[in-house]
Amino acid sequence: MPFAEDLDPPRTSMGRGFDVLSALADLSTGAPHGVSVRDVALALDRERTQVSRTLSALADRDLVIRGEDHRYRLAWNWYAAAQDLTERRLHSAGLQVLDELAEAVGEACFLGVLQGDSTLTVVESIPAGSGMIGSWVGRAYPAFCSDAGRAVLWDASDEEVRAVFARTSFASPGPNAPVSVDDFLERLGEARALGYAIVDQEAEPDLYSVSAPVWDFRDEVAAGVQVVGERSVLQPRTAQLAAACVAAADALSAALGAPEGLSLIHI
Structure with missing residues (x-):
């Protein structure tokens, strides 16, 4: 069947934000004190600088929280945003x-x-x-x-x-x-x-x-x-x-x- 091979998820800012939110949510289950940019980049197999920019943009929109230790956590309203993206x-x-x-x-x-x-x-x-x-x-x-x-x-x-x-x-x-x-x-x-x-x-x-x-x-x-x-x-x-x-x-x-x-x- 061709479907799984042919479908290429959008590489728009919406798609990148969705992917990063999804990875952060998944990694957060085993990291109660937050997740590093490196961890998210490794999970997505992407460049650290790209992931860092996306996380910063999400933090500016209060979808994630950036701690003083530069680790990221999901904000309370991330779920509604992720649901909208879904x-x-x-x-x-x-x-x-x-x-x-x-x-x-x-x-x-x-x-x-x-x-x-x-x-x-x-x-x-x-x-x-x-x-x-x-x-x-x-x-x-x-x-x-x-x-x-x-x-x-x-x-x-x-x-x-x-x-x-x-x-x-x-x-x-x-x-x-x-x-x-x-x-x-x-x-x-x-x-x-x-x-x-x-x-x-x-x-x-x-x-x-x-x-x-x-x-x-x-x-x-x-x-x-x-x-x-x-x-x-x-x-x-x-x-x-x-x-x-x-x-x-x-x-x-x-x-x-x-x-x-x-x-x-x-x-």
Whole structure:
């Protein structure tokens, strides 16, 4: 699959700032007294002077704190800034990944995030011959039966999943939709064992999809990549589509600063 090789994270100031924040956050877990410029530069395999300039700029914006010992610590509001950078890169890098995925498989591809007990489509790529009509961007769908529902809840504990669906009515036009939170949890466990999720006529009749989770720099699931289409067309190609979907999700995870070697079945 081409996705992991072809995707090159942006080398803009936003991208550099994201990378440095991500590295500092990762290194800070084992360095309570702060992290040196040298440590960050080594972690990123970059020039010390470049990293020093980026850290100074982040300090000027109160995203990191520079101590008298010239070591850096995360500021209280770094998380909000990093989250904003994650969302912006999710859209920019996500579109590139989905376009490549859609071209490779010839089917409609979407990127969804969790919003309450629903999934919200934030990016899409729909080839002309896919048969999909209209746009799903900005539209929400119940997570318990949506194409991305299990992907976006991949790393959630049973208690967290129960909290998400505490007020959910498990009613769907799809004949195979989960009928309870326990039913959803069982299917989530099966998806984790596979390494990807299959949603077969859960949202509506004759609709079929495969999906995989996208991880970010916090080692948390940020979104789900989906390939969606007619059941009769997609089901015979499940293995091929799943492999492509997982590769695309892995490429996007790398663009979001996810730890290297992160397993998609990690929970």
